[in-house]
Amino acid sequence: MGGLGVSVIVLGLKFAAYWVTGSVALYSDALETTINVVGALTALIALWFSEQPADANHPYGHQKAEYISAAVEAFMVVATAFAIGREAYFGWQNRALPRPRSSASRLMPPPESSICFGRCS
Numbered sequence: 713m714g715g716l717g718v719s720v721i722v723l724g725l726k727f728a729a730y731w732v733t734g735s736v737a738l739y740s741d742a743l744e745t746t747i748n749v750v751g752a753l754t755a756l757i758a759l760w761f762s763e764q765p766a767d768a769n770h771p772y773g774h775q776k777a778e779y780i781s782a783a784v785e786a787f788m789v790v791a792t793a794f795a796i797g798r799e800a801y802f803g804w805q806n807r808a809l810p811r812p813r814s815s816a817s818r819l820m821p822p823p824e825s826s827i828c829f830g831r832c833s
């Protein structure tokens with residue numbers, strides 16, 4: 713459980729870094745960490761569920777809950793891969809530098825002044 717708490721803190725830091733920089737790389741890393749956190753929670757719930765004794769509805773026990781957990785993890789990995797791929801594709805099409813979002817821009821110098829040569833909108 714301690715590892716889960718650390719993961720949640722790391723997740724918050726990564727999303728904060730993405731919010732400040734607008735970087736797709738940080739966005740993808742934050743999403744990947746989200747999978748880790750949600751996947752760990754799902755696995756914990758599935759473990760608890762699978763240890764429950766057999767009952768009238770489930771005479772062979774509840775071990776198959778772990779397969780549901782694995783399927784949820786697989787779905788999240790695929791969905792996240794599409795989300796990251798979409799960001800990368802449109803980011804590539806627009807050819808814009810990562811840019812700070814809203815009020816976070818005050819924390820960073822404007823990138824176009826040094827790198828864009830006036831072509832960044």
Ligand SMILES: [Zn+2]
Pocket residue numbers: 766767768769770774
């Ligand atoms: Zn049951």
